[in-house]
Amino acid sequence: MKKLILAPVMAALLACPSTAAAPQFQTPAPVAFLQDLSTGAILFQRDADRRMPPASMAKMMTVYVAFDLVRRGELKLNDMATVRPETWKRWHGPAAGSTMFLSAGEQVSVANLLYGIVTLSGNDACVVLAEHISGSEQAFVERMNRVAQQIGLKNSHFGTSNGWPDEGVTYVTARDLATLAEATIQNYPQLYKQFYSRRDFTWGKTMGGSEITQANRDPLLGRVAGADGLKTGHTEEAGYGFTGSAEQNGRRLVMVMAGLNSFNQRIEESVRFMDWGFRAWQAKPIAAKGKQVETAAVQMGTASTVPLVAGQDLKVTLPAGLAPELSAKVVYQGPIKAPIKAGQHIADLVISSPDVPEQRLPLVAGTDVGEAGFFRRAWNGLTSFFG
Numbered sequence: 120m121k122k123l124i125l126a127p128v129m130a131a132l133l134a135c136p137s138t139a140a141a142p143q144f145q146t147p148a149p150v151a152f153l154q155d156l157s158t159g160a161i162l163f164q165r166d167a168d169r170r171m172p173p174a175s176m177a178k179m180m181t182v183y184v185a186f187d188l189v190r191r192g193e194l195k196l197n198d199m200a201t202v203r204p205e206t207w208k209r210w211h212g213p214a215a216g217s218t219m220f221l222s223a224g225e226q227v228s229v230a231n232l233l234y235g236i237v238t239l240s241g242n243d244a245c246v247v248l249a250e251h252i253s254g255s256e257q258a259f260v261e262r263m264n265r266v267a268q269q270i271g272l273k274n275s276h277f278g279t280s281n282g283w284p285d286e287g288v289t290y291v292t293a294r295d296l297a298t299l300a301e302a303t304i305q306n307y308p309q310l311y312k313q314f315y316s317r318r319d320f321t322w323g324k325t326m327g328g329s330e331i332t333q334a335n336r337d338p339l340l341g342r343v344a345g346a347d348g349l350k351t352g353h354t355e356e357a358g359y360g361f362t363g364s365a366e367q368n369g370r371r372l373v374m375v376m377a378g379l380n381s382f383n384q385r386i387e388e389s390v391r392f393m394d395w396g397f398r399a400w401q402a403k404p405i406a407a408k409g410k411q412v413e414t415a416a417v418q419m420g421t422a423s424t425v426p427l428v429a430g431q432d433l434k435v436t437l438p439a440g441l442a443p444e445l446s447a448k449v450v451y452q453g454p455i456k457a458p459i460k461a462g463q464h465i466a467d468l469v470i471s472s473p474d475v476p477e478q479r480l481p482l483v484a485g486t487d488v489g490e491a492g493f494f495r496r497a498w499n500g501l502t503s504f505f506g
Contacts, residue, residue: 220323420457
């Protein structure tokens with residue numbers, strides 16, 4: 120069901136002069152996606168639903184599964200995992216790609232394995248963690264795919280825990296990688312903060328006994344203000360890719376780029392892309408937390424309507440300094456059946472324009488509405504029948 124929103128909200132939206140199309144961005148990246156999580160606005164997309172190999176960006180899914188288990192108390196950060204000799208043999212040496220430099224038989228905490236995955240992109244660390252959690256990498260991969268479906272990855276599949284090339288069994292899309300990044304940041308903010316923004320990590324020793332320190336390959340860290348994650352990837356098949364995020368002045372952006380030609384091009388394009396997202400666009404407030412936007416019809420409730428309010432400060436993303444002609448409406452499936460709890464997400468405020476991607480902002484119930492008793496339901500039915 121669709122309803123027009125109240126005039127004060129429309130007035131807030133149209134307080135800027137109307138002009139101009141959305142800002143443009145040019146990049147050699149064959150796949151690119153940029154979203155403002157504070158409003159849900161997609162600022163840029165190019166081939167965002169193309170299936171592609173993720174390379175080490177697949178490790179974000181492994182980390183997400185581990186974070187989920189930690190939150191549910193089924194995995195502890197100080198749990199110790201053992202590096203099986205067979206795993207070490209498979210995942211050490213130049214042919215095994217990026218490594219944490221684990222040793223056969225070594226005991227490593229889950230926390231250090233997560234640092235080894237996120238900061239060092241250790242293929243060995245991924246497999247050791249997968250085996251510790253599920254007994255085998257294959258069993259862990261099955262868990263990865265179940266969780267991926269649960270969080271809304273609609274066009275992705277995982278065949279390994281670390282994204283190692285597997286003849287197309289593992290594939291993702293840029294849109295799904297952005298969804299995974301958003302879920303990680305929003306569902307596990309403390310774990311995200313702890314593990315995803317570290318500049319370097321030290322583990323393992325050289326043949327001469329010196330400690331090995333490796334830098335995080337995240338191209339945004341130290342180059343874009345507020346950057347704090349997530350994961351790079353590279354194979355010959357996939358090219359150079361990156362899924363990243365940064366937050367500035369209450370706006371959090373998530374970006375994905377893939378198929379770039381070199382390490383340095385990945386740095387340059389990732390920084391340009393994120394800077395463009397913050398500079399070429401602005402977030403305009405339209406409704407403060409708790410403000411009523413509209414009402415919705417209620418079926419079989421102690422009240423016939425429920426106020427729809429902003430559950431958080433609502434903003435819309437617009438071209439910086441300009442505002443294209445916008446329209447707004449409230450959308451919900453209705454009438455909404457009681458009982459309803461205050462704060463329950465029951466509708467969306469949809470902002471649209473010919474030049475700006477549609478933005479959907481959540482609206483919640485402003486009050487509780489109980490389920491009506493028999494006589495109340497009969498009376499509501501009678502009054503409804505007579506108009």
